[in-house]
Amino acid sequence: MKTPDELYPRLFVDVQTGHVFPDSKTFVDAVNKIPVVQINERYNVQKKDPSFDLKQFVLDHFELPDPQNSEFKSDRSLHAIEHVNSLWPHLTRQADDPVKGSSLLALPHPYIVPGGRFGEIYYWDSYFTMLGLNQSGRFNMIHNLVDNFAHLIRTVGHIPNGNRSYFISRSQPPFFALMVELLADIEGPAVFQKYSEELIREHEFWMKGIENISTNLRVVLLGSGTLNRYWDNVDIPRQESWIEDLELANEMESDDENKLFRDIRAACESGWDFSTRWFMDRSNMKSICSSQIIPVDLNALLFCLESILAKSFEAASDSRSEHFHHLADKRKELINTLLWDQELDIYQDYNFVHRSFTKVPSAAMAYPLFANMASQDQAMSVRDYIMKHLLRPGGIVCTNNYSGQQWDAPNGWAPLQWIVVKGFMNYGFENEAREVATRWVRLNESVYASTGKFVEKYNVEDLELEAGGGEYPVQDGFGWSNGVYLALKQFVSV
Structure with a gap:
């Protein structure tokens, strides 16, 4: 296309x-x-x-596109839960009719968009949206979303960043296996068999090029094994941020524009666009080096994918289970050695070109806990670091760096709150999990009470201020904020 x-x-x-x-x-x-x-x-x-x-x-x-919920008028007399439930129909799009010349990739089933300027489905957003759909009893929509992503895997070869032609060259954090797992919790274990081929193709996409590591793709050879990085198959300015990328390139002293564009796009594949996680110089976006970094979160999610494939094949008495068990075990070993910073006793991203940690501790360190792959001692150390250094009055902050980027301080995002809370619960840290969840829920409800909105991101430090940073104004709606709010509200209410 x-x-x-x-x-x-x-x-x-x-x-x-x-x-x-x-x-x-x-x-x-x-x-x-x-x-x-x-x-x-x-x-x-x-x-x-x-x-x-x-x-x-x-x-x-x-x-021209209309803002996705521009006609929705919030009724602030409703409780926040009622408000979110009333929003689902406004964020729902029906199955698409293909239009020749449109950038939209037509989907065969209804789906949920985030809201605001985002009029398409987004890959990793949708998992966190599903958490709320689950709480709202909208199981049919969860099924539709999984079917739509399976359709994209079959037709495109992978799940793009979103269902737009200009997103095809990259994906987003691989949550599809966890979506299938969520659907299986609702409909039963046969779901794993139904989507087994799509799960394998998802794995093949992320592991493409492993036979020839010299090929520039998403697999990186690291001594005794391989781990993965974010990437993009294209190295030109992003279609949807064309002028912003060109203007940044014009500020560069070197003429390596293509590397800059690739690294910008790779950061977009991470979902953290943008953050000092990806910068050599924390004050300078032109130093972005995303494609040199082995991220903790990506590899923990691929461990989840390999583990879920192994378990589903094992349940079906399929001999392929042994292969995926081996892959998951090997990845776990590498993450727990290569990505474990023994000085700080936390998980960190690793720059494989410079052979050193990036030295930007972030909330991504909670992903191995979310994936249940850390030892108890490692989990305790990560918990202690997060509670001491990343916990704010409104929840978990992305990093401690004040760069003006939207995935840095003082901002917190819904998916990271869920990853931290679920990760803590996996290791029995219930008090800390409840503390994080309670702070986030209160912040969401406070902002809703004063504005009538659930927004894309929140300022977790000064609860009176709106979150900032990024290439566009703060968006309301908002799919994953709605989803995580409902899931964490249920959690703190039990």
Whole structure:
């Protein structure tokens, strides 16, 4: 499927570099009113007219995207739980009809979008949204979401960042196996067999190139074994943030723009776009080096994928279970040695080019606890570090770095709260888990009481201030915040 820059080569560049819209995502999400060929023909002729108006041309030939919940009016007399439950229909999109020339990848079943400027499904967001759908009893939608992701694996070869053509070159944190596990808890263990081939293809995507490690992909050879990194198959500016990427490249002293674009895209695959986790120089985004880093969270999630494959094949008396048990055991061993910082006694990301830890402790250290792969001593040490250094009045902060990036201090995000709480509970740290969950729930309810909204991210340090950072304004809606709120509200109420 062609991307917007391939469909409209000249028009795309002119619109994005001409700042026709405040948000670079607007044009790439627009839907053509007439065939692509006709638009290009008209543009090539009309742009030569001295009175030509580029924005008007776009408005005449494209339907622009609407904010996804722009018509929703919040009723602040409702309790927060009732508010979230009332939001689900407004965040629901029906099965798509394919439109030739649109960037949207049509999905065969209804789905949930995050809200705001995000009018498509997002991979890792959806797992945390499902947690709330589960609490709301919307089991059918959970099934639909899993089916949609299975469809993307079958048709695209992997789950893209989101269902847009310009997202196909990258994925997001691999939560599909955990989605299948959640659905199996609802519908029964036969679910694992139903999606076994898609789970294998998901694993193959992340392990592609293992036969030839010199190939630049997502597998990295590290002494006695392999671990994974985030990557993107493309090294040009992001379609949806075209001008932002070009402007950053123009500030560089070196001419290695392609590496910059690749590392920006790899950070987007991580979901943490952006954070000092990925920077050599914490004050300078131009030092981004995401593709050099072995991330704790990615590898813990791949351990989950391999473990779930092993267990599902074992239940089916399938001999492939032994292979995946071996892969999971080997990955666990490498994570617990290579990614364990013995000085700080925590898990850290590892820069395999510089052969050293990145020295940016982050909430990602909780993922091995979430994956149940740490020893009890390791888990206790991680718990102590998080409670001492990352816990804030409103919950868990991403990192302790104040960079202005949205995945750094003072911001907290719903998925990280869930990962920490679930990780703590896996090791019996119930008091600490309840403390984190209670702080986050209170913050969510406080912001809702004052604004009538659930938002994408929260300031967990100053509870009176809105979260900031990032390439766009704070979005409301918001899928994963709704989902984690409902799940943690249930947890603290028990």
